[in-house]
Amino acid sequence: MRRTSFASLLVLSVLTAVSGSLAAQGVEEHPAVVMGGLPFVLTLAGAPDESSWFEVRNADGTLLRSGAVDASQSLAVPDLVVESRADLPLEVRVGAATETVAPHYAPPWYSIVPPLVAILLALIFREVLAALFAGVWLGALAYTGFNPLLATWRTVDTFIVPALADDSGQTQIVVFSLLLGGMVGIIARNGGTLGIVEAVSPVATTPRRGKLATWLAGLTIFFDDYANTLIVGTTMRPITDRLRISREKLAYLVDSTAAPVAAIVPISTWVGYEISLIDQGLQLAAEQNAPTNPELAASLASSSAFTVFLTTIPYLFYPLLALVFVALVSYTNRDLGEMATAERRAARGEGLTRPGSMPVTDTSDSLLQPVEGAPRRWWNAALPVITVVLTVLIGLYVSGSAVTGPGASLMDVLGQADPYATLLWGSLAGCLVAMALSLAQRILTLQETLSAVVAGMKAMMTAMLVLILAWSLGAITGEIGTAAFLAQLLGDSIPFQMIPALVFVTAAAMAFATGTSWATMAILIPLVIPLTITLGGGVGFDGGTGQVVLLGATASVLAGAIFGDHCSPISDTTVLSSTASGCDHVDHVRTQLPYALLVGVVGILLGNIGTAYGLPPWMALLLGVAVLWGVLRFWGRSTEAEAAG
Numbered sequence: 001m002r003r004t005s006f007a008s009l010l011v012l013s014v015l016t017a018v019s020g021s022l023a024a025q026g027v028e029e030h031p032a033v034v035m036g037g038l039p040f041v042l043t044l045a046g047a048p049d050e051s052s053w054f055e056v057r058n059a060d061g062t063l064l065r066s067g068a069v070d071a072s073q074s075l076a077v078p079d080l081v082v083e084s085r086a087d088l089p090l091e092v093r094v095g096a097a098t099e100t101v102a103p104h105y106a107p108p109w110y111s112i113v114p115p116l117v118a119i120l121l122a123l124i125f126r127e128v129l130a131a132l133f134a135g136v137w138l139g140a141l142a143y144t145g146f147n148p149l150l151a152t153w154r155t156v157d158t159f160i161v162p163a164l165a166d167d168s169g170q171t172q173i174v175v176f177s178l179l180l181g182g183m184v185g186i187i188a189r190n191g192g193t194l195g196i197v198e199a200v201s202p203v204a205t206t207p208r209r210g211k212l213a214t215w216l217a218g219l220t221i222f223f224d225d226y227a228n229t230l231i232v233g234t235t236m237r238p239i240t241d242r243l244r245i246s247r248e249k250l251a252y253l254v255d256s257t258a259a260p261v262a263a264i265v266p267i268s269t270w271v272g273y274e275i276s277l278i279d280q281g282l283q284l285a286a287e288q289n290a291p292t293n294p295e296l297a298a299s300l301a302s303s304s305a306f307t308v309f310l311t312t313i314p315y316l317f318y319p320l321l322a323l324v325f326v327a328l329v330s331y332t333n334r335d336l337g338e339m340a341t342a343e344r345r346a347a348r349g350e351g352l353t354r355p356g357s358m359p360v361t362d363t364s365d366s367l368l369q370p371v372e373g374a375p376r377r378w379w380n381a382a383l384p385v386i387t388v389v390l391t392v393l394i395g396l397y398v399s400g401s402a403v404t405g406p407g408a409s410l411m412d413v414l415g416q417a418d419p420y421a422t423l424l425w426g427s428l429a430g431c432l433v434a435m436a437l438s439l440a441q442r443i444l445t446l447q448e449t450l451s452a453v454v455a456g457m458k459a460m461m462t463a464m465l466v467l468i469l470a471w472s473l474g475a476i477t478g479e480i481g482t483a484a485f486l487a488q489l490l491g492d493s494i495p496f497q498m499i500p501a502l503v504f505v506t507a508a509a510m511a512f513a514t515g516t517s518w519a520t521m522a523i524l525i526p527l528v529i530p531l532t533i534t535l536g537g538g539v540g541f542d543g544g545t546g547q548v549v550l551l552g553a554t555a556s557v558l559a560g561a562i563f564g565d566h567c568s569p570i571s572d573t574t575v576l577s578s579t580a581s582g583c584d585h586v587d588h589v590r591t592q593l594p595y596a597l598l599v600g601v602v603g604i605l606l607g608n609i610g611t612a613y614g615l616p617p618w619m620a621l622l623l624g625v626a627v628l629w630g631v632l633r634f635w636g637r638s639t640e641a642e643a644a645g
Helices: 006-011 108-125 128-143 148-164 170-189 192-200 207-220 225-242 247-264 269-289 294-302 305-315 317-332 337-347 379-404 410-416 419-440 446-458 461-479 482-489 496-514 517-534 545-567 572-581 585-612 617-635 639-644
Strands: 019-021 026-030 033-035 040-045 052-057 063-069 075-080 090-094 097-101 104-106
Touching: 026 090, 026 097, 033 108, 033 128, 040 090, 052 075, 063 075, 104 108, 104 128, 108 128, 108 461, 108 482, 108 496, 108 585, 128 148, 128 461, 148 170, 148 461, 170 192, 170 225, 170 379, 170 419, 170 446, 170 461, 170 572, 192 225, 192 379, 207 225, 207 247, 207 317, 225 247, 225 379, 225 572, 247 269, 247 317, 247 337, 247 545, 247 572, 247 585, 269 294, 269 305, 269 517, 269 545, 305 545, 305 617, 317 545, 317 585, 317 617, 337 585, 337 639, 379 410, 379 419, 419 446, 461 482, 461 496, 461 572, 482 496, 482 517, 496 517, 496 545, 496 585, 517 545, 545 572, 545 585, 572 585, 585 617
Parallel strands: 033 104
Antiparallel strands: 019 026, 026 040, 040 075, 052 063, 052 090, 090 097
């Protein structure tokens, strides 16, 4: 099999975000900063009434790109590269008009500095807000040509504020979280939370049962990872507190169940998104192969993206093994590293959180305690939570079917649903039901109910600040080409069978550095599918090494993105897991990281590499489970035994 540079092909399709409008004819948009050796894009506009010829040259007159631009539409000129500061400014000629484009320049290695500094500062000093702000500022420094004063202003007006004003659902996530916090405040105040604890007490009598109950609850909220983390974390927290399970362990149980189950179960907001990206990759592969191999192109164009997704499920080694490992850790009551220390501390009654820690959710407010004489009725908590779940499920179907029309399959409906709007509907409905129950039973007055809503929202504010800064850092990593640099850095010529492993590592690095698994999937899935097919990946799903590598590479994008999210302190789902669990965010990352690394390494060695060289996926999964159990059995520490001793 011919060896080729996988990373070099990968980076050709990763485009840097662009900004700034310049002219009606000529350069319409250009990046504020270009990184040496990394691809970027210019958007050009032709003359109003005729097509125009364009040329892009660097400072010494070398032609970078030329072609025609139609007057009727803008033309994006991709994959432009400058190697050094001396190549700037660019000269762009469109028709008779000539313009000079002078974006700021930064060396390519600087693209990894902002996220890396933010992550290191958070882990070393355990202060996540300052660390994230520093990361955003360092990115803005390159964006403004290394002007410290301008970087400070751009940090706020260009990156932090727009993090709440974009069209990717981030504002809805904040409002959803605040409304859910308000609902939790009401059910804490009306005694519903204590009612749930008392109702579950006869079943969850030991830490083992409490952990397994949390894991099972996470499996049932499979339709969305945001809803999963917030509902399961806030519902199970009082139960795990009573059983002396550390907040770090609760955050791990919530975080390592939410995204994996949402990414695997076919009825979820994740899967609709994944299928749309897989379909895009198949169509791109069909277009690329149409001139040279029409039969292959026709096969690709007619392939079902849903079928491809279902076929990749056995190759989702990290999500599958992560779910199993959560169950193993819960059942055996054995832990590794700092998690064992946290569990021993909690079991001995020395604190559910580390002394000196700063949980991102403040659960100590007196307004979050039951009013005097409040009845402990479990349904006052259960009914609002059930309302949230049912409203979101019904909302997903209604919003999706409004787009697809009658007769569409359930998967098509979910793929067209608006998850962010439905999350808003669900959290508002849950909040209103909690209010109605409190007022109808005269447990709370209207003023007390509204005060509880405010107290619940107030408890979420630190988490929302962390989330906004994490999104801002994600935006700046797009501007400075962090993903493109990582793709260029990770690998050169590799054997064909190693493609799934390299894809996993690349996706993990992107998600870790940028804090978003969805953006990682959006970049890589439409690229990896046609690229793997070009390098020899099988089409038709009729067996063979080519098929295994194609399925493994496609699944590795999703698996690696989730793994990177679990390891990254700037991931939104990791922040929300800390939020729902009332845990110090950095403590959550530090205790979860060894578990994620262990599962990730086992998944790469036995799953990605093993199956590419002939190991059946079911055997790889069984061997992976055996290895994980062995690690817990021989190196894990029994927290119950240590606490008793």
